[in-house]
Amino acid sequence: MTQSPFSPGVAAGRLDDAAYSENFSDLHPALDPHEALVAADRCYFCHDAPCITACPTDIDIPLFIRQIATGTPDAAAKTILSQNIMGGMCARVCPTETLCEEACVREMAEGKPVKIGQLQRYATDHLQEQGIHPFSRAAVTGKTVAVVGAGPAGLSCAHRLAMLGHDVTAYDARAKAGGLNEYGIAAYKTPEGFAQAEVDWLLQIGGITLEHGKALGADVSLDQLKSEFDAVFLGMGLGGVNALNVEGGDKAGVSDAVDFIADLRQASDLGALPVGRDVVVIGGGMTAVDAAVQSKLLGALNVTLAYRRGRDRMNASVFEQDLAASKGVRIMTNVVPKALHGNGAVQEIEFEYVTDDMTGTGETVRIPADQVLRAIGQTLKGDGLPDLEGGKIAVAGAGRTSVTGVWAGGDCASGGDDLTVTAVAEGRDAAMDIHASLMG
Amino acid sequence: MANLQSNFIGIKSPNPFWLASAPPTDKEYNVRRAFEAGWGGVVWKTLGEAGPPVVNVNGPRYGAIYGADRRLLGLNNIELITDRPLEVNLQEIKAVKRDYPDRAMVVSLMVPCEEDPWARILPLVEETGADGVELNFGCPHGMSERGMGSAVGQVPEYIEMVTRWVKKHTRMPVIVKLTPNITDVRKPAAAAKAGGADAVSLINTINSITSVDLDLFSPEPTIDGKGAHGGYCGPAVKPIALNMVAEIARDPSLRDVPISGIGGVTTWKDAAEFLALGAGNVQVCTAAMTYGFKIVQEMISGLSDYMDDKGLASVDELVGRAVPNVTDWQYLNLNYVSKAKINQDLCISCGRCYAACEDTSHQAISMSDDRVFEVIDDECVACNLCVNVCPVENCITMEAMEPGLIDPRTGKVVEPDYANWTTHPNNPSATAAE
Numbered sequence: 001m002t003q004s005p006f007s008p009g010v011a012a013g014r015l016d017d018a019a020y021s022e023n024f025s026d027l028h029p030a031l032d033p034h035e036a037l038v039a040a041d042r043c044y045f046c047h048d049a050p051c052i053t054a055c056p057t058d059i060d061i062p063l064f065i066r067q068i069a070t071g072t073p074d075a076a077a078k079t080i081l082s083q084n085i086m087g088g089m090c091a092r093v094c095p096t097e098t099l100c101e102e103a104c105v106r107e108m109a110e111g112k113p114v115k116i117g118q119l120q121r122y123a124t125d126h127l128q129e130q131g132i133h134p135f136s137r138a139a140v141t142g143k144t145v146a147v148v149g150a151g152p153a154g155l156s157c158a159h160r161l162a163m164l165g166h167d168v169t170a171y172d173a174r175a176k177a178g179g180l181n182e183y184g185i186a187a188y189k190t191p192e193g194f195a196q197a198e199v200d201w202l203l204q205i206g207g208i209t210l211e212h213g214k215a216l217g218a219d220v221s222l223d224q225l226k227s228e229f230d231a232v233f234l235g236m237g238l239g240g241v242n243a244l245n246v247e248g249g250d251k252a253g254v255s256d257a258v259d260f261i262a263d264l265r266q267a268s269d270l271g272a273l274p275v276g277r278d279v280v281v282i283g284g285g286m287t288a289v290d291a292a293v294q295s296k297l298l299g300a301l302n303v304t305l306a307y308r309r310g311r312d313r314m315n316a317s318v319f320e321q322d323l324a325a326s327k328g329v330r331i332m333t334n335v336v337p338k339a340l341h342g343n344g345a346v347q348e349i350e351f352e353y354v355t356d357d358m359t360g361t362g363e364t365v366r367i368p369a370d371q372v373l374r375a376i377g378q379t380l381k382g383d384g385l386p387d388l389e390g391g392k393i394a395v396a397g398a399g400r401t402s403v404t405g406v407w408a409g410g411d412c413a414s415g416g417d418d419l420t421v422t423a424v425a426e427g428r429d430a431a432m433d434i435h436a437s438l439m440g
Numbered sequence: 441m442a443n444l445q446s447n448f449i450g451i452k453s454p455n456p457f458w459l460a461s462a463p464p465t466d467k468e469y470n471v472r473r474a475f476e477a478g479w480g481g482v483v484w485k486t487l488g489e490a491g492p493p494v495v496n497v498n499g500p501r502y503g504a505i506y507g508a509d510r511r512l513l514g515l516n517n518i519e520l521i522t523d524r525p526l527e528v529n530l531q532e533i534k535a536v537k538r539d540y541p542d543r544a545m546v547v548s549l550m551v552p553c554e555e556d557p558w559a560r561i562l563p564l565v566e567e568t569g570a571d572g573v574e575l576n577f578g579c580p581h582g583m584s585e586r587g588m589g590s591a592v593g594q595v596p597e598y599i600e601m602v603t604r605w606v607k608k609h610t611r612m613p614v615i616v617k618l619t620p621n622i623t624d625v626r627k628p629a630a631a632a633k634a635g636g637a638d639a640v641s642l643i644n645t646i647n648s649i650t651s652v653d654l655d656l657f658s659p660e661p662t663i664d665g666k667g668a669h670g671g672y673c674g675p676a677v678k679p680i681a682l683n684m685v686a687e688i689a690r691d692p693s694l695r696d697v698p699i700s701g702i703g704g705v706t707t708w709k710d711a712a713e714f715l716a717l718g719a720g721n722v723q724v725c726t727a728a729m730t731y732g733f734k735i736v737q738e739m740i741s742g743l744s745d746y747m748d749d750k751g752l753a754s755v756d757e758l759v760g761r762a763v764p765n766v767t768d769w770q771y772l773n774l775n776y777v778s779k780a781k782i783n784q785d786l787c788i789s790c791g792r793c794y795a796a797c798e799d800t801s802h803q804a805i806s807m808s809d810d811r812v813f814e815v816i817d818d819e820c821v822a823c824n825l826c827v828n829v830c831p832v833e834n835c836i837t838m839e840a841m842e843p844g845l846i847d848p849r850t851g852k853v854v855e856p857d858y859a860n861w862t863t864h865p866n867n868p869s870a871t872a873a874e
Contacts, residue, residue, distance in 0.1 A: 041508040044831050047791030047798075050811065105788040109832065 005277065005301040009345075010253060010371050012274040014299025020270040023297035027188040027323075028092075028118060036122040039115040040069035046105055051116060054103035056416070056425045057084035061100060061116055068123055077127035078134045080120055085159045085428070086152055088128055088198050089181050090421045091121035093189050095286075095317040099421070128197070133204035138165035140207070143438045146171065146229040148216050149236030151179015152420045153410025155202055156427030157233045157434075162207035164435045169229070170208060173215035179237055180411075181420065183262040186290035188297070215239075217382045226405055231434045234385070234393060234401070234408040235427055238378035238418075244282065248340030257281060257291035257375035264294055276371025279303045280349050282337055283375030284314035289321070291373045292329045304367060306332045306349075310356055338364060346372055380412050389414045399430030407434055442747035444740060446480060446544075446755055448721045449613045449638040449698050451571040453480035453544035456755050457711065457739050460702050460723035461485050461548035461574060461617070464733075466522055468532035475536070477733035478740060481544025483641075483723060486521035486576045487529050489551045489561060494520045494582075500661035503650030505676060512730050514676030516650045518661065518668055520582045521550050526564070534568040545569070546615065550576040550588050553598060555605045562610040572612045575602065575637075577628070578619035578644025580671045590644070593619035596631035603635025615700060618642040618684075620677075625684040626691050633697050640688065641700035641723060643681045645671025674726035678704030682717055686766045689718025706735075708742025715755065716762035770862055775855040777847050778822040778838040780804070780815045786835035787813060793826035793836060801825050818848045 003011040015023070031039060043065040051061040059080050067076035080087035094100075096117035104113030127134065143166045147154045150172035158168040176182050181195040203210070214220050216236055225232045241256045243249070253276065267273050275298040281291045284307035292305040305324060307314055310333050314321060324331060335351035336358075342348065349369040353361045380392055386401035387394045392414040399407040409426030416422040446456040458481040459465050459474055466485040474482060488494060496519055505514035522529055537545040547570045551557035565573055576583075577593030584591040592598045599616060606614050616632035618625060620643040629640050647669050651660045659667025681703020688694045701719025705711050706727040714722045727735055743755075752758050782793070782805075789811040797805040804819035805826060815826075827836045841847060843856035863870050 038509055044790045044792060046789075047795035048807075049791075050789065105790040109788040 003299075005299050008277050008370065010274045010276045013271045014275065015271070017271060019299070020297075024187045024191060024270060024294075026191050027186075028121075030125060031115070031118050031122045036068055036073075036119060039119055040065050042106060043069070043114045044105060050103035050105065051100040051114075054099045055083075056099070056419065056422045057087075057090070057428070058425075059083045059087065059100075059120070061120075064123055065114065065116070065119055068119055073123045073126040074130075074132065074134070076119075076123035080124055081127075081134065083428075084421065084424050085156050085202055086181070086198060086420065086424045087120055088124035088201075089152070089190065089195065090424065091117050091124055092194070093181075093185055094421050095319065095419070097319045098317050128201050131201070133201060135159075135163050135205055137163055137206055140167065141165040141439070143167070143230045144169070144228075145231045145233060145434060145438075146225040147233045147235060148220075148225070149173075149179060149234065149410065149412070150177035150199075150210060151235060151237050151410060151423065152181060153235030153237075153413075153423035153427035153430075154179070154233065155199065156424040157235060157407075157409065157431045158208045158427075159202050159205055160428050160431035161434060162205045164431070166207070166230075166435070166438065168208045169211060171211045171214040171216070171220055173213065173218075173236070173239070175212055177210055177212070183265055184258060184287070184290075185265075185420075186261070186294055187265055188294075217384070222384055222403075222406070226403075230405075230438055232406045233399070233427070233430055233434065234406065234412060235410040235423070236382075237411045239381035240379035241374065242377040242379060244337065244372075244374050244376065246337050246339055248342070248346065249337075251340050251342055251346040252344055253342070253346040253370055254340065254372045254374065257283065257287050257373040258378065260291050260373050261287065261294065264298075270298065273298060275300050276369070277301045278368040279371045279373065280367065280369040281305045281373045281375055283307065283377070284309065284316060285375060285377075286316050286320060287378075288373075288375035289316040289324050289329075291375055293324050293327050295371070295373070296327045296329055300371075302368070303329045304332055304369075305329050306335050306337070306351060308334070308336045308354060308358065310334060313356075335365070336360075340369070340372060341366070346370065378411070398433035399426055400433065442744045442752065443754055444480075444744060444747075446721050448544070448700065449572070449615070451481070451544045451546065451613060452542070453721070454542060455480035455736075455740055455743075456715065456721035457736050458482060458544060458546070458700070458721060458723045459728060460725040461576065462725040462729075463517075463519060464725060464728050467524065467529075468536055471532075471536050472539075474728075474733045474736075475540045475543050478736045479543070479733065480721075481546065481571075483546040483548050483574050484529065484533055484570075486548040486550045486579070487526055487561070487565075488521050489557050490526045493523045493525055496520055496523050497663050499663035503660040503670060505650055505674075512726075513674060514648075514650065514672055515674040515726050515729065516648045516661075516670035516672045517645070518581050518670040521548075521576070521579065526561075530564055530568055533565075533570055537569045537571075544571050546572045546574050548574045548576050548617070549606075550579065550583060553587055553592055553602060558602065558605045559609045562606065562612075566610060566612060570612065572615060572638075573606065573610065574615040574617050574641060575606060576617050576644075577602070578617045578642075580619060580621055580645055580647050581669060590619040590621055593617075593628055593644070594622055596627045599628050599631040600635035603632055603637045607636040613638040615639045615641050617644055617702075619644045620680060620684055620703075621647050625687055626694060629688045629691075629694050629697060633694060637697070639698035639700060639720070641702055642688070643677065643684050643703045645673045646677055646680065648672035673704065674730075675704045675706050675710075678706075678710060682713060685714060685719055686717045686763065689760060689763045690766050706730075708739045708746065711739055712743055712746055712758065713762075715758045716760070717766070718760045718763045720759055721755075771860050773858045773860060774864060775843075775857060775859045777841045777854045779817050779820045779841060780822060780824075780826050780836055781839045782813055782815055782826075782836050783834070784812065786832050788832055788835075789813065790831060792829045792831065796825050796829045820849065 064076040064079040101113035107113040147170040178195045279295040279300040386403040393408040399409040407430040410423035444455040461483040579589030583589035616637040701714030702723040
């Protein structure tokens with residue numbers, strides 16, 4: 001450790017190995033069997049439970065919790081995974097505080113919901129750590145489907161189609177499958193290689209061929225896929241990033257938060273990852289929080305998350321905002337970047353204060369910044385796609401696009417929140433619709 | 441603070457909370473700790489005859505039933521009477537009684553069903569200065585196969601005979617402990633009375649298998665792959681015990697038999713319920729075995745606060761208060777009409793009332809799209825199931841309808857007068873109402 005948090009500029013190795021290991025360990029350690037039973041005992045087994053309604057994948061939560069409580073966690077896992085094949089990842093990354101746990105009647109009763117997310121993880125881990133894949137393929141149908149993007153939407157779609165007997169080829173631009181699970185989520189939410197382990201486990205269903213390093217547009221075209229396969233599912237996410245169009249926005253030290261997170265997730269040695277002393281993240285979503293918190297955990301001295309509106313408008317959940325604050329991230333609101341200053345490399349960022357309706361106040365503030373991370377939204381990339389709506393592929397029903405035989409889901413498709421769990425649901429539902437269409 | 445002083449068949453104790461004859465009262469060390477903690481008295485764990493003592497199994501002696509969060513609701517045991525030498529127990533009883541003269545010291549006894557063994561042991565117990573004896577006619581396992589315990593308690597003639605011997609050979613008050621493993625508890629109670637017993641205590645434990653080990657296919661507790669039935673106790677048996685106590689308390693021919701109430705007493709409230717149903721005091725075991733002797737402090741403060749609240753000056757004023765209200769079904773007022781009412785401010789929208797009513801009862805609760813649950817008075821028969829399954833205290837209540845109103849379920853006016861089944865027109869053997 002030659003550097004410290006005080007070292008100026010963008011530098012690697014600000015902390016010792018023990019600190020990295022501690023900082024990037026599991027955010028929510030797994031429940032042990034006793035904790036799981038205590039937590040499961042709190043479930044009331046509600047009628048037509050509101051937690052199920054709140055879950056984008058409609059997992060039968062009271063049933064799986066009862067299965068845990070009665071000593072059958074593998075049966076619980078099957079209940080979860082039959083609705084959500086990525087239940088293990090969703091248990092880790094879902095904003096449960098705004099989904100199932102917000103709806104839990106014990107949240108209303110006592111302000112303390114049943115720990116649904118952690119119980120889900122307990123069950124899915126219990127099954128997956130034994131290497132058990134509880135589903136098997138139906139007789140092969142001879143139908144083939146191309147899935148573009150091996151992220152949550154694509155893999156969910158692929159698994160369901162494979163289970164129904166279709167042969168799936170999944171194309172992904174990256175070297176590894178998993179999409180944002182592998183490249184775009186904070187490391188402390190899914191440590192110890194869970195994302196790849198889940199992909200490997202999912203592929204045990206059989207009937208799915210992965211084609212890595214194949215991007216739509218560059219390496220394969222939609223027309224080609226349409227002609228070679230019986231159906232196509234587009235789940236490639238949002239590959240583009242919004243630019244920061246301000247004076248000095250191209251200075252050294254400015255980069256995309258998604259790349260910063262991807263590099264961090266793929267790093268074998270966190271101590272080799274450079275991070276600024278004074279980091280400023282621009283944005284208010286989950287990506288912004290993930291980048292800001294991880295900058296702090298990598299040893300940045302000062303991390304500021306700058307958002308153009310008030311905290312109540314941030315896409316990041318209150319839990320995420322509080323997490324950032326608890327890690328020492330300063331959240332600035334009602335500020336828009338006006339200019340980046342510095343001789344070659346960025347040294348300061350200048351903001352203007354704005355009102356809630358984004359009207360400039362004319363007052364500005366400059367804060368030190370040797371690293372600026374853009375997290376101001378991602379965009380759909382590609383030409384020759386089906387019709388768009390609001391910058392995304394327009395879908396109707398279960399992911400049907402304007403092009404016959406082409407379905408879409410996940411972040412690249414219109415409708416639904418940009419959440420892992422939503423992507424899984426959309427992939428699954430599109431698969432069922434593709435199946436009905438192919439077998440009809 | 442209310443006066444909790446108790447005088448049960450002449451045996452005085454500072455409060456009505458005694459520890460029952462069981463493992464907690466098996467030896468001097470435990471009983472001293474109990475008295476230091478505040479227990480009013482103990483019934484020393486059952487003594488057998490002189491000579492080689494009984495032996496216990498060396499595997500598990502207890503099995504359990506749990507509620508949520510492993511809260512122990514029921515305990516079963518296959519332990520026998522004391523397995524320590526008679527003379528050791530007698531010395532210890534004497535020593536403890538000498539040091540705690542204000543506490544009740546009752547000694548439980550079980551010897552063969554012949555007069556001589558009883559005649560031999562009673563003077564030895566008297567010599568300790570103990571306040572009384574309790575005859576263990578209830579133990580349902582191990583001893584019953586040897587012609588003792590519940591083998592005696594299940595035959596009223598034996599109860600009467602042995603009780604008579606005991607009364608003949610001692611001046612001490614005699615409590616006969618009854619087994620619940622019978623069909624009508626009034627028969628053994630009557631036999632005890634006929635034999636001259638000063639009181640009965642009930643219930644002893646209930647024949648039970650708590651669970652089955654599904655790998656070994658053996659009942660729990662499992663001893664080397666086999667299990668035997670044990671005696672069940674703890675909170676789960678309280679309703680059975682309360683009923684048996686009430687059956688004796690309200691029987692005209694047994695009304696004068698003092699009762700020591702036993703069976704699942706865990707809190708002051710449980711104790712107050714036993715007292716209200718006619719028990720003169722209570723005996724506790726499982727609660728102490730679960731939480732330790734300190735629980736008596738809550739029992740003392742709780743009962744005292746309750747008595748102050750009700751203006752009861754002594755425990756005796758509480759004893760039997762509920763007995764006149766224990767009746768038979770046929771005398772219940774069929775003109776009393778109530779309806780469930782859900783307090784929307786307290787409701788947490790879990791929908792358990794709805795599931796229970798819709799699936800298993802009378803379809804008398806409605807559910808809106810936004811999860812508001814309301815009682816449909818037209819269908820509600822006031823069964824109380826919704827109240828029972830609701831996780832929130834007092835969220836659902838049963839509200840009596842005022843006489844003169846029309847019950848929307850039956851379309852009939854709620855009558856102000858009492859009328860029961862014996863005069864109901866649907867009863868083929870009804871007597872004329874007038």
